[in-house]
Amino acid sequence: MSHEIRTPLSTILGTCELLQETRLTNTQSNYVQRMERSGRMLLVLINDILDLSKIEANQIVLERIPFSLTQIIDETLEVFTLSAQKKGITLAKKITDDSMTSLRLGDPNRLRQVLINLVGNALKFTSQGSIQLSVAPGAGTGGHTIISVADTGPGIALERQQEIFLPFRQVDASIARTHGGTGLGLTICRRLVELMGGTITLTSTLGQGSIFSCFIPLPVCNASEVVPPVEIREVSHSLVHAPQTGLEILLAEDTEEISLMIDAYLQPTPHRLTIVQNGAEAVDTVKSRHFDLILMDLQMPVLDGFSATKTIRAIERTEGRPPVPILALTAHAMDEESARIQAAGFNIHLTKPISKQHLLEVLAAYSATNISPK
Numbered sequence: 001m002s003h004e005i006r007t008p009l010s011t012i013l014g015t016c017e018l019l020q021e022t023r024l025t026n027t028q029s030n031y032v033q034r035m036e037r038s039g040r041m042l043l044v045l046i047n048d049i050l051d052l053s054k055i056e057a058n059q060i061v062l063e064r065i066p067f068s069l070t071q072i073i074d075e076t077l078e079v080f081t082l083s084a085q086k087k088g089i090t091l092a093k094k095i096t097d098d099s100m101t102s103l104r105l106g107d108p109n110r111l112r113q114v115l116i117n118l119v120g121n122a123l124k125f126t127s128q129g130s131i132q133l134s135v136a137p138g139a140g141t142g143g144h145t146i147i148s149v150a151d152t153g154p155g156i157a158l159e160r161q162q163e164i165f166l167p168f169r170q171v172d173a174s175i176a177r178t179h180g181g182t183g184l185g186l187t188i189c190r191r192l193v194e195l196m197g198g199t200i201t202l203t204s205t206l207g208q209g210s211i212f213s214c215f216i217p218l219p220v221c222n223a224s225e226v227v228p229p230v231e232i233r234e235v236s237h238s239l240v241h242a243p244q245t246g247l248e249i250l251l252a253e254d255t256e257e258i259s260l261m262i263d264a265y266l267q268p269t270p271h272r273l274t275i276v277q278n279g280a281e282a283v284d285t286v287k288s289r290h291f292d293l294i295l296m297d298l299q300m301p302v303l304d305g306f307s308a309t310k311t312i313r314a315i316e317r318t319e320g321r322p323p324v325p326i327l328a329l330t331a332h333a334m335d336e337e338s339a340r341i342q343a344a345g346f347n348i349h350l351t352k353p354i355s356k357q358h359l360l361e362v363l364a365a366y367s368a369t370n371i372s373p374k
Helices: 002-019 026-056 069-087 108-125 173-179 185-195 237-241 256-266 279-288 305-319 336-344 356-368
Strands: 065-068 090-095 103-106 130-137 144-151 199-205 209-217 248-252 272-276 293-297 326-330 348-351
Touching (some): 002 356, 026 185, 065 108, 108 130, 108 185, 108 209, 185 199, 185 209, 248 256, 279 293, 279 305, 293 305, 348 356
Parallel strands (some): 090 130, 248 272, 248 293, 326 348
Antiparallel strands (some): 130 144, 144 209, 199 209
């Protein structure tokens, strides 16, 4: 369902992006912006539903890797800095103990997802005052960490406080009309925290605000468990406009609308694009021609992207060819796909919907520098 839903949505959002680069009247530009905003809102809804579906089907696999808790806190607040400034809301963090700066073991991506949901929810309902993200050690020696998000919003009545953790529930019907949303965010937060072995609680007083607190086991990482990270440098936005060498690019994509969209993205660039419709055609084309880079869809007829990439890597090893960068184009937003994508021999993966800006940044990194794109 992830692939079937997100693929057409990629075309809708990509077409909106292309339309905004054309000469439009003010009215037309306004319509396109509305369409794109609605598409982005639909994407958030789809992601929430897919996440909840995977959780309920017991298909979420949590990582257990070293990460910086303070970095996760800073990254979360950075996401909402501009929105908070526009509303006149103060965003603050509070770290009560120096031990919180130690590396922790857990799933940083899922923890970040929980915190973004909580802070985003607080910002949505807070019209003045502040939002504070706090981190403190829990009682005892079990490695539990208390992460709290406190706001000065309207508060929630005691009789409704447990109800808001249920799927598709709002405090009252007017909230959905005023603020939007489906009521899935807090449900996902609770399920993810429970999968991490923790709990989430709510303390709230009407007219005074709310505090959501997560009690999660995040043990301190031992030195032996720290794996030196592979250096990955950010792709600079300025690279898109820097002088570049045009790349010979092969695109394997069975959806015509996506192919046409990527072709339109690359029209103003020096890159040259060849399009095939399945993995078998991609393998045959690579045998007879050299390409600087391959964009490979994962789900295709005849031969899928995983099998095609494994075959291409085998050909390179057999014939002594240098490996060509292969970028996976995937409509799967699930973390579990990342390991399978890496094992198949892809360099990186780009999740649909793919914006023109992001695609050009990645291609610019391969074209103008030798760094590994993120």
